[in-house]
Amino acid sequence: xxxxxxxxxxxxxxxxxxxxxxxxxxxxxxxxxxxxxxxxxxxxxxxxxxxxxxxxxxxxxxxxxxxxxxxxxxxxxxxxxxxxxxxxxxxxxxxxxxxxxxxxxxxxxxxxxxx
Amino acid sequence: xxxxxxxxxxxxxxxxxxxxxxxxxxxxxxxxxxxxxxxxxxxxxxxxxxxxxxxxxxxxxxxxxxxxxxxxxxxxxxxxxxxxxxxxxxxxxxxxxxxxxxxxxxxxxxxxxxxxxxxxxxxxxxxxxxxxxxxxxxxx
Numbered sequence: 001x002x003x004x005x006x007x008x009x010x011x012x013x014x015x016x017x018x019x020x021x022x023x024x025x026x027x028x029x030x031x032x033x034x035x036x037x038x039x040x041x042x043x044x045x046x047x048x049x050x051x052x053x054x055x056x057x058x059x060x061x062x063x064x065x066x067x068x069x070x071x072x073x074x075x076x077x078x079x080x081x082x083x084x085x086x087x088x089x090x091x092x093x094x095x096x097x098x099x100x101x102x103x104x105x106x107x108x109x110x111x112x113x114x115x
Numbered sequence: 116x117x118x119x120x121x122x123x124x125x126x127x128x129x130x131x132x133x134x135x136x137x138x139x140x141x142x143x144x145x146x147x148x149x150x151x152x153x154x155x156x157x158x159x160x161x162x163x164x165x166x167x168x169x170x171x172x173x174x175x176x177x178x179x180x181x182x183x184x185x186x187x188x189x190x191x192x193x194x195x196x197x198x199x200x201x202x203x204x205x206x207x208x209x210x211x212x213x214x215x216x217x218x219x220x221x222x223x224x225x226x227x228x229x230x231x232x233x234x235x236x237x238x239x240x241x242x243x244x245x246x247x248x249x250x251x252x253x254x255x
Contacts, residue, residue, distance in 0.1 A: 024126065024129070024162055025126040025129075058217075058219040058223055061219055062218075065214055086151070094208070099213060
């Protein structure tokens with residue numbers, strides 16, 4: 001199943017609800033385009049909801065890192081919400097869990113962004 | 116039991132190799148946590164062969180073989196690319212690499228498999244991935 005993205009706004013934060021697989025040739029480009037689109041529209045506070053991401057490979061992990069650095073370099077913030085166990089474990093193995101700001105509750109995540 | 120495939124340098128081939136790996140790992144009796152790890156490691160090796168080895172060159176092929184022995188599941192993935200110097204693979208955990216957008220594939224393969232070996236084919240690289248079976252695992 002390829003990846004799908006739904007975009008919504010909550011209190012000035014852009015939430016991208018992602019579902020499916022983030023892999024080379026599937027979700028990787030979709031994430032890149034979605035984040036660029038958000039930045040182009042003038043928003044740089046982004047919450048990636050990964051609750052329905054059932055698979056991610058090294059390309060997908062790399063794309064999350066690239067999105068993180070792109071948003072950070074634009075002066076914004078990118079956070080992750082609702083990691084599945086698979087994604088959580090991969091971020092632990094690759095020592096990226098502490099690089100990202102990871103939340104497991106949407107309201108807490110929204111309030112944690114710099115106002 | 117041993118099966119092998121010769122496939123195009125495409126993402127469809129990567130998906131095919133991943134699916135076969137998952138089926139072989141299930142048949143070899145690996146548990147539900149280990150099967151996806153094996154499938155992911157094999158997918159990463161296939162991506163490496165298609166993307167970094169053959170660079171999507173339609174004139175080059177990827178070969179994948181899957182062998183289940185009494186002791187192990189052995190997967191060999193070979194490309195026809197320029198070759199890979201494993202000593203020059205950057206450590207993705209190093210502070211200077213941690214925010215790189217790529218370079219984690221072989222690290223994950225090593226994390227999920229028991230043995231990973233490289234062999235230069237001139238041209239090309241063959242990667243051998245081995246996962247040991249425990250005595251409790253049935254099947255051949």
